[in-house]
Amino acid sequence: MxxxxxxxxxxxxxxxxxxxxxxxxxxxxxxxxxxxxxxxxVEVSESPWTVALTSRDRFGGTRAGQFCGGVAVGRTTVLTAAHCLGAEALGGPPEQVRDLKVVAGRGDLLSGEGREIAVRDIWVNPGHDDVANTGDFAVLTLGEALPPGSAIAxxxxxxxxxxxxxxxxxxxxxxxxxxxxxxxxxxxxxxxxxxxxxxxxxxxxxxxxxxxxxxxxxxxxxxxxxxxxxxxxxxxxxxxxxxxxxxxxxxxxxxxxxxxxxxxxxxxxxxxxxxxxxxxxx
Structure with a gap:
């Protein structure tokens, strides 16, 4: 990894x-x-808060478009790295990624288990410095709620x-x-x-x-x-x-x-x- x-x-x-x-x-x-x-x-049931960020439009379907990870800290809230949503990773602003989704409850990216949930809102830490790698986090708000027990403290x-x-x-x-x-x-x-x-x-x-x-x-x-x-x-x-x-x-x-x-x-x-x-x- x-x-x-x-x-x-x-x-x-x-x-x-x-x-x-x-x-x-x-x-x-x-x-x-x-x-x-x-x-x-590892089985995803052992860590239901571990999610994948995907975009088949940007990264193809070989691994369901997975390009970064994330973690559910609330039923509609996911934390990830700020640099995952930068132009170097995505080739442009995240708002231009038409099919940005969070895949939850799916250990095998090519299986049909779990859910693919559209991202409703993106907040990238304005204090992120992509040269010094400081403040490297972002918050994603999901369009649908995850099941109870999906979030980690x-x-x-x-x-x-x-x-x-x-x-x-x-x-x-x-x-x-x-x-x-x-x-x-x-x-x-x-x-x-x-x-x-x-x-x-x-x-x-x-x-x-x-x-x-x-x-x-x-x-x-x-x-x-x-x-x-x-x-x-x-x-x-x-x-x-x-x-x-x-x-x-x-x-x-x-x-x-x-x-x-x-x-x-x-x-x-x-x-x-x-x-x-x-x-x-x-």
Whole structure:
């Protein structure tokens, strides 16, 4: 689950519109047991709040048009990454994407299960800086309500779920190897929340990108092997049964010293004035 080509230069993890229908350029392979990278297939019933953003018009029907992930935090409210809705990812403003939908309750993108729900309203964080990757979140309002129990609670500032070493899980339909291998089924990877010092050392600034602990957190394994990758942007990072991050950016998928960087949910809550409870955003 992460970037398209070698993540030597840190950049967002959405599929680019230029990659429509055809595979992305391959990257240096990650660990041999890679799946989401270093993960495993998972039933969507285990994480009903994990959703896919799709547009067949922009990305073709090979994987039902999936290009990013998202997470339901209310029955009509989905969080995703701001860069998923940028011109680089979509080829133009999101308002010009005629068939932008959220697919919920569907683990296999090619199956008929679950629902495809039109997006009624889009709010992209005006504080998002696509160069620094700060403020990387957006809010989608759905045209129809999801079933009860579809939303996940969000961890507020000070929640122990943010503590370094905490076990977490990241979900998505992105690259499972770092080499352009895109599944049609939902995968998950077990990672750990890493300390700010580890993340700052990995991303000190310059071309690699700068880690900013007030709005970001990072997770993975210090020795590499499990990670998010290209196509996972906007998807959930969950710890202690609560949402703590949204897949945002990073270096090479699953590589030592190149952990995944996530939008910190406590910063999202602060910006939006939400309290973090399940369905609090409804």
């Amino acid at each position: 992460r970037h398209p080509s070698a993540r030597a230069l840190a950049r967002p993890l959405a599929l680019a519109v230029a990659a429509t229908v055809i595979p992305l350029m391959s990257a240096a392979p990650a660990s041999a047991d890679s799946v989401v990278v270093g993960g495993f297939p 969000m961890a507020p500032a000070g929640d122990p779920a943010y503590e370094p070493g905490t076990a977490a899980v990241v979900y998505g339909w992105g690259d499972t190897s770092g080499a352009g291998d895109y599944p049609t089924t939902l995968h998950a990877a077990r990672v750990r929340v890493l300390s700010d010092s580890v993340c700052e050392q990995a991303y000190p600034g310059g071309e690699v990108g700068q880690y900013r602990p007030d709005t970001m957190l990072c997770a993975g394994e210090e020795h590499g092997g499990r990670d998010a990758c290209q196509g996972d942007s906007g998807g959930p990072l969950v710890a202690g049964g609560k949402l703590i991050g949204l897949v945002s950016w990073g270096g090479e998928c699953g590589r030592p010293g190149s952990p995944g960087v996530y939008t910190r949910l406590s910063a999202v809550l602060r910006t939006l004035g939400w309290d973090g409870g399940a369905d609090a955003a409804s």
